[in-house]
Amino acid sequence: MQNDFLSAKKQLPFLGVGLGLRTELAESIFAETTAIDFLEIIPEQYMGKGGESRERLEKACSLYQAVSHGVNLSLGSTDELDWSYLRTLKQFVNDIRAPWFSDHVCFASLGQVYLHELLPVPFNRTTIEHMTRRIKQVKDYIDLPFIIENTTYYMNVPGSAMSEAQFLSELIEQADCGLLLDINNVYVNCINHGLDPYNFLDQLPLERTVQIHMAGHKQSGDIVLDTHGSSIADPVYDLLKYALGKPGVKVHAISIERDQNQPAFTELKEELAAIKSIYKNATSAALSVKKEGA
Amino acid sequence: MDHSNLKETEEILLRLFTDRQYLYQVSSEGRLPNYPNYTFDRRGASIYAAVLQTNRLETMKAIYPRTARVLADQFERIIKDYGLALNKLVKSETAGSKNFLLNKLGFYFPKYFQLAEQQLSSKYPYLQNLIQFEAATAELADMEEKSEAAQTDKIVSQTARQEWFRVNPCLMIFPFQYDIAELIRAIDESENPGDLQFPAQEMVMLMLRNPSTYKIRLLEINSLTALLIEYAAGGNRSIEDLTAIAQDHCLLPAESLNKHIKVLVEELKNEFVFV
Numbered sequence: 001m002q003n004d005f006l007s008a009k010k011q012l013p014f015l016g017v018g019l020g021l022r023t024e025l026a027e028s029i030f031a032e033t034t035a036i037d038f039l040e041i042i043p044e045q046y047m048g049k050g051g052e053s054r055e056r057l058e059k060a061c062s063l064y065q066a067v068s069h070g071v072n073l074s075l076g077s078t079d080e081l082d083w084s085y086l087r088t089l090k091q092f093v094n095d096i097r098a099p100w101f102s103d104h105v106c107f108a109s110l111g112q113v114y115l116h117e118l119l120p121v122p123f124n125r126t127t128i129e130h131m132t133r134r135i136k137q138v139k140d141y142i143d144l145p146f147i148i149e150n151t152t153y154y155m156n157v158p159g160s161a162m163s164e165a166q167f168l169s170e171l172i173e174q175a176d177c178g179l180l181l182d183i184n185n186v187y188v189n190c191i192n193h194g195l196d197p198y199n200f201l202d203q204l205p206l207e208r209t210v211q212i213h214m215a216g217h218k219q220s221g222d223i224v225l226d227t228h229g230s231s232i233a234d235p236v237y238d239l240l241k242y243a244l245g246k247p248g249v250k251v252h253a254i255s256i257e258r259d260q261n262q263p264a265f266t267e268l269k270e271e272l273a274a275i276k277s278i279y280k281n282a283t284s285a286a287l288s289v290k291k292e293g294a
Numbered sequence: 295m296d297h298s299n300l301k302e303t304e305e306i307l308l309r310l311f312t313d314r315q316y317l318y319q320v321s322s323e324g325r326l327p328n329y330p331n332y333t334f335d336r337r338g339a340s341i342y343a344a345v346l347q348t349n350r351l352e353t354m355k356a357i358y359p360r361t362a363r364v365l366a367d368q369f370e371r372i373i374k375d376y377g378l379a380l381n382k383l384v385k386s387e388t389a390g391s392k393n394f395l396l397n398k399l400g401f402y403f404p405k406y407f408q409l410a411e412q413q414l415s416s417k418y419p420y421l422q423n424l425i426q427f428e429a430a431t432a433e434l435a436d437m438e439e440k441s442e443a444a445q446t447d448k449i450v451s452q453t454a455r456q457e458w459f460r461v462n463p464c465l466m467i468f469p470f471q472y473d474i475a476e477l478i479r480a481i482d483e484s485e486n487p488g489d490l491q492f493p494a495q496e497m498v499m500l501m502l503r504n505p506s507t508y509k510i511r512l513l514e515i516n517s518l519t520a521l522l523i524e525y526a527a528g529g530n531r532s533i534e535d536l537t538a539i540a541q542d543h544c545l546l547p548a549e550s551l552n553k554h555i556k557v558l559v560e561e562l563k564n565e566f567v568f569v
Contacts, residue, residue, distance in 0.1 A: 049436040050437050050439045076304075077304065078301040107304055111308075112385065113380045119304075154338045156338060
């Protein structure tokens with residue numbers, strides 16, 4: 001097993017509990033620096049931009065440590081990697097002094113057309129080999145620890161020959177990268193595909209988890225949709241507790257993604273506080289176990 | 295490594311998610327060619343088809359909000375067709391917008407609408423101007439402030455710098471065939487903007503981003519002013535430089551022209567055309 005990433009992971013800072021920077025939340029975020037530990041920034045919203053966007057980014061980075069969470073690397077696509085995008089991304093992550101950067105397990109473009117959605121890839125060895133090669137190219141070029149996020153998938157993709165958990169595990173190990181564990185996506189996928197989310201987490205290489213995402217979802221008939229437009233549900237908090245309590249798990253950051261239907265900022269602050277409390281209890285419990293075992 | 299199967303899978307998925315007729319055909323048959331053991335997931339494919347269309351539509355409404363209001367129910371159909379044409383459009387253009395989001399979806403729309411929607415272009419002859427205005431607004435709002443002229447500032451002496459000026463790097467000039475300011479006002483105030491008609495009116499409009507407030511401004515200018523601004527955009531300029539250019543297009547004596555140019559430059563500085 002490759003372990004360059006695991007060695008590099010030990011040097012990563014602990015950022016705490018943070019929030020995704022969204023335009024509608026910016027004013028509140030800039031005013032409430034005690035409630036938020038760091039910001040997660042979508043590079044495509046700021047790359048190559050001046051004006052108000054640039055001003056917002058500069059203010060955000062002056063107040064907070066930031067990480068980069070992209071949506072357009074399209075790691076699963078059979079298009080060539082977009083080197084123009086990568087050059088701009090490299091400049092961006094250096095400008096914001098991000099300790100790591102991330103993107104998704106998906107394809108988001110084909111035939112040079114960007115699709116503005118994270119589309120599912122078939123879970124098989126061909127995809128693993130293809131994405132491993134691309135992840136290594138991206139890592140080498142950007143020269144910063146790289147983590148990939150498990151995405152929701154609403155369709156069983158033709159050509160799949162393994163479970164999502166097996167696919168993710170093999171991909172992350174072969175590519176020797178980190179994991180951005182989206183707990184809400186774990187929940188949504190397991191509910192939609194009839195799986196046990198705790199069993200799912202047990203199968204992942206959680207020791208490679210650098211960052212965790214927490215978000216809300218929406219029930220639509222008999223399907224659950226990853227909308228990022230509602231408060232975090234109790235089962236998702238329970239899964240967070242479970243993941244943090246697993247042996248060998250050392251998380252460096254947990255962030256909330258709220259993309260639409262923005263609530264009063266006090267609600268987001270309550271969610272941040274709830275996550276901090278869960279993290280504190282989980283790490284205290286882990287320390288107690290360590291002491292007992294020592 | 296051969297990833298032709300992966301490519302084929304992605305092409306089929308994309309076709310399912312963007313081509314309603316293909317989705318319907320596969321749903322009716324219940325299977326996909328080349329995947330004999332695969333049970334077609336109609337619900338999943340329909341979800342992605344809906345999400346992709348919604349995302350495209352909402353993004354395009356954000357870039358072209360007034361166009362969307364004028365075209366009303368037809369806008370959704372147009373965006374669906376535009377999405378299907380994107381593959382060819384992307385390959386046909388060598389340079390796009392530097393604005394990442396605009397480049398990835400909205401950049402090709404002005405040209406596409408002109409070529410593919412000729413019936414609507416005839417019904418709403420002002421629409422091409424409106425689409426161009428909205429594309430330029432999106433471009434200007436996020437434009438980076440770099441300009442070549444700014445790079446040369448270092449070599450200009452302090453005294454000389456006071457007499458020189460340069461063009462706001464976030465500025466565009468367009469010939470319009472309709473009064474775009476009036477168009478925008480009328481559309482914003484109307485409940486049924488699709489019913490509006492506008493007389494043709496040739497004008498040269500300057501669009502710029504205010505460097506302090508970031509608001510986009512519209513100024514009507516004459517063709518000589520447009521020429522002088524375009525010349526000035528080439529680097530740091532002085533009033534004498536502009537007077538020399540204007541003399542080729544104007545019958546006024548040099549001294550008188552110089553005074554007019556001084557007044558013009560001050561006005562343009564007040565409007566943030568020159569910075």
